[in-house]
Amino acid sequence: MAAILRKYIVVGGGVAGGYAAREFVKLGLQPGELTIFSKEAAAPYERPALSKAYLFPDAPARLPGFHVCVGSGGEKQLPDWYAEKGIELKLETEIVKADVENKTLTTNKGDIYEYGTLILATGSTFLNLADFKTPGADAKGIYYLRDIGDADKIVEAIKASKGDEAVVVGGGYIGLELAACLTMNKIKVNMVFPEPCLMPRLFTPELASFYERYYEGKGVNIIKGTTVTAFEKDDNGHVSKVLLKNGSSVNSTFVVVGVGARPLLAPLKGLIEEEKGGFKVDASFKTSNPNVYAVGDIATFPMKMYGDSRRVEHVDHARKSAMQAVQAIKAAEKGEVVDEYDYLPFFYSRSFNLSWQFYGDNVGETVLWGRNGAAASESKFGAYWVKDNKVMGAFLEGGSPDENKLIAKVAREQPTVNSTDELVSGGLGFASKI
Ligand code: FAD
Ligand code: NAD
Numbered sequence: 001m002a003a004i005l006r007k008y009i010v011v012g013g014g015v016a017g018g019y020a021a022r023e024f025v026k027l028g029l030q031p032g033e034l035t036i037f038s039k040e041a042a043a044p045y046e047r048p049a050l051s052k053a054y055l056f057p058d059a060p061a062r063l064p065g066f067h068v069c070v071g072s073g074g075e076k077q078l079p080d081w082y083a084e085k086g087i088e089l090k091l092e093t094e095i096v097k098a099d100v101e102n103k104t105l106t107t108n109k110g111d112i113y114e115y116g117t118l119i120l121a122t123g124s125t126f127l128n129l130a131d132f133k134t135p136g137a138d139a140k141g142i143y144y145l146r147d148i149g150d151a152d153k154i155v156e157a158i159k160a161s162k163g164d165e166a167v168v169v170g171g172g173y174i175g176l177e178l179a180a181c182l183t184m185n186k187i188k189v190n191m192v193f194p195e196p197c198l199m200p201r202l203f204t205p206e207l208a209s210f211y212e213r214y215y216e217g218k219g220v221n222i223i224k225g226t227t228v229t230a231f232e233k234d235d236n237g238h239v240s241k242v243l244l245k246n247g248s249s250v251n252s253t254f255v256v257v258g259v260g261a262r263p264l265l266a267p268l269k270g271l272i273e274e275e276k277g278g279f280k281v282d283a284s285f286k287t288s289n290p291n292v293y294a295v296g297d298i299a300t301f302p303m304k305m306y307g308d309s310r311r312v313e314h315v316d317h318a319r320k321s322a323m324q325a326v327q328a329i330k331a332a333e334k335g336e337v338v339d340e341y342d343y344l345p346f347f348y349s350r351s352f353n354l355s356w357q358f359y360g361d362n363v364g365e366t367v368l369w370g371r372n373g374a375a376a377s378e379s380k381f382g383a384y385w386v387k388d389n390k391v392m393g394a395f396l397e398g399g400s401p402d403e404n405k406l407i408a409k410v411a412r413e414q415p416t417v418n419s420t421d422e423l424v425s426g427g428l429g430f431a432s433k434i
């Protein structure tokens with residue numbers, strides 16, 4: 001079969017795929033030059049909405065409301081947008097085979113495409129408790145969340161729940177956001193995670209104590225320091241009880257699991273150099289193969305600010321890395337080079353009436369401001385991370401857009417501090433002087 005030739009191919013129609021399309025259009029794209037393949041049935045959308053407004057009991061977000069690029073204030077790219085720009089958007093089409101010598105890709109439908117330049121944007125998938133061989137992990141009533149299909153199943157389970165308690169497994173992003181959404185839907189939530197505090201990859205115990213108390217105040221039962229050892233099923237194969245390592249158990253017919261993600265490297269795995277679990281790329285997101293770029297969750301890129309290399313599973317980086325790769329590709333065609341990617345890490349979450357943002361690197365000593373010890377208060381508070389007298393990271397709960405910009409500036413500029421007292425007393429005022 002003759003291969004279908006395309007100047008550019010993007011594999012993955014998620015956040016990075018959608019932002020790459022916009023950047024190609026912005027920089028000049030001829031009809032027929034670009035094909036985007038996505039396993040999903042929906043055109044690229046802002047994935048963060050799935051663990052937030054999509055699950056709200058009132059006026060939930062639904063497509064086409066959150067197609068990219070609305071999450072960053074851009075135009076909403078409906079399927080017609082791709083057609084109007086002459087972009088072939090092949091939905092429900094998986095790339096199952098790649099040949100980097102001949103620059104070809106094979107779809108699950110048997111079509112063969114040949115690319116000039118390939119951008120890989122395949123994202124991640126959730127870790128499944130069945131992979132850890134947790135007994136009963138195949139029971140009905142256990143949900144995971146990555147895409148719209150998963151979110152729809154959770155919406156149906158919320159509708160069908162009849163006063164039973166739910167268990168949320170994991171104290172990371174999915175755990176935090178799903179515990180809040182289920183509670184908003186009047187479902188009693190038990191949250192189980194192995195660490196001593198919530199969101200351990202970012203929060204210190206002191207910082208976490210605020211969120212833990214807030215969640216408990218909303219009725220969430222937090223069970224820390226233990227894991228699920230097994231799920232019991234009823235005669236219909238539906239989960240009925242969650243057994244924990246600490247010897248206790250929770251009767252529950254509704255379980256949501258968020259125990260981390262794994263980057264999807266297939267079908268290029270083994271054909272391109274890897275580093276730290278992702279495809280190794282340079283500062284323009286070019287992989288070890290000069291015709292192949294990798295962006296978003298799957299890319300391990302040079303973190304210029306910190307002199308190391310990292311893989312980042314967050315939306316801001318997915319958007320920016322996609323734009324950087326397309327700019328680099330277009331520049332190379334003119335014999336030019338783009339500035340190196342110089343990423344300032346940015347993580348955020350929203351749940352209940354809470355909204356926090358973090359910028360920079362969470363290394364060194366954490367200095368909390370705006371709260372007296374562990375006394376829970378809904379007033380504004382934050383934290384700075386200080387290493388070798390430099391402020392490396394900044395966190396703010398409840399900040400306005402302008403205030404969040406201030407803490408981003410601190411993390412970017414890494415000001416020197418002589419004493420942490422000035423951070424505690426200055427709080428946000430310290431940031432406003434930078
Ligand atoms: P994705 O957006 O996952 O897109 C990858 C796409 O590629 C998918 O459509 C997938 O089906 C497709 N694909 C994979 N393999 C193939 C193949 N072989 N052929 C064809 N198509 C393929 N980050 C934040 O910073 N803030 C948040 O609030 C936030 N909320 C989130 C909420 C949820 C529920 C989830 C799951 C993630 C959230 N994230 C958030 C993380 C963020 O969404 C991801 O980091 C981001 O989507 C990564 O973009 P990506 O394009 O690399 O991957
Ligand atoms: P995560 O890495 O944020 O959290 C995983 C959590 O799982 C850990 O904190 C730990 O508490 C828990 N855990 C690990 N092993 C466990 C076990 N055996 N039993 C019980 N708990 C266990 O991952 P996630 O929350 O699953 O999120 C998945 C992906 O989605 C990530 O890429 C994340 O960045 C992304 N996401 C991001 C946001 C956001 O940025 N606001 C929101 C939702 C999802």
Ligand code: ISD
Nearest residue numbers: 046048049052066070071315
């Ligand atoms: O970045 C985001 C985010 O947190 C969302 O919920 O993008 C989405 C959009 O705002 C949805 O419209």
